[in-house]
Amino acid sequence: MVVAVRTDLRMGKGKMAGQVAHAAISTFEEARSKHRDWAEAWLSEGQSKIVVKVRSEKDLFMLRDEALDLDLPTALVQDRGLTQLPPNTTTCVGIGPGPAELIDRVTRGLKLL
Amino acid sequence: MVVAVRTDLRMGKGKMAGQVAHAAISTFEEARSKHRDWAEAWLSEGQSKIVVKVRSEKDLFMLRDEALDLDLPTALVQDRGLTQLPPNTTTCVGIGPGPAELIDRVTRGLKLL
Numbered sequence: 001m002v003v004a005v006r007t008d009l010r011m012g013k014g015k016m017a018g019q020v021a022h023a024a025i026s027t028f029e030e031a032r033s034k035h036r037d038w039a040e041a042w043l044s045e046g047q048s049k050i051v052v053k054v055r056s057e058k059d060l061f062m063l064r065d066e067a068l069d070l071d072l073p074t075a076l077v078q079d080r081g082l083t084q085l086p087p088n089t090t091t092c093v094g095i096g097p098g099p100a101e102l103i104d105r106v107t108r109g110l111k112l113l
Numbered sequence: 114m115v116v117a118v119r120t121d122l123r124m125g126k127g128k129m130a131g132q133v134a135h136a137a138i139s140t141f142e143e144a145r146s147k148h149r150d151w152a153e154a155w156l157s158e159g160q161s162k163i164v165v166k167v168r169s170e171k172d173l174f175m176l177r178d179e180a181l182d183l184d185l186p187t188a189l190v191q192d193r194g195l196t197q198l199p200p201n202t203t204t205c206v207g208i209g210p211g212p213a214e215l216i217d218r219v220t221r222g223l224k225l226l
């Protein structure tokens with residue numbers, strides 16, 4: 001699993017961690033409903049996840065679209081905007097779990113957060 | 114759901130976000146197996162989560178024990194120590210999802226990360 005987070009929003013680290021966790025649970029649920037074998041294998045193998053950064057909302061949507069083209073599970077997270085952000089700000093995207101070679105095709109080149 | 118994170122480890126924000134996501138998925142899975150109604154209600158109501166801080170490993174274990182005494186789902190996360198931390202460092206604990214009044218009994222008084 002890879003979660004890509006926007007750095008241009010300058011979220012605090014607690015806020016950011018919550019958003020990443022939200023993406024992780026949502027894309028895991030997506031995997032469980034569409035690729036149950038991928039979800040269960042990932043869970044039993046230690047649920048590895050990598051957090052990377054992107055610079056804009058546009059980059060998040062591009063990543064999501066590329067992942068969907070490969071039939072990978074994805075989840076965009078929109079914040080309800082009760083605290084640090086305007087309502088419905090898209091903060092991050094979760095991709096996977098799924099075959100590493102497919103996820104790599106989408107996320108290679110992105111830097112670790 | 115509340116995830117409490119150790120601040121004494123001085124993890125980077127990407128590392129921290131990954132650990133919080135790990136705790137969130139693990140305690141959610143724990144809820145799903147033991148209190149399926151709590152897990153499903155939480156998911157359908159927008160999966161709210163709060164990230165708070167603690168100062169030591171001892172504090173994490175105390176929180177976990179208090180949560181277990183109330184029969185809440187919990188998950189301690191140990192890092193495999195491949196990158197920033199020594200192997201098997203306990204980094205955070207996830208508590209819930211579950212009834213807010215029970216979770217509050219354990220986590221009230223903790224500060225937001």
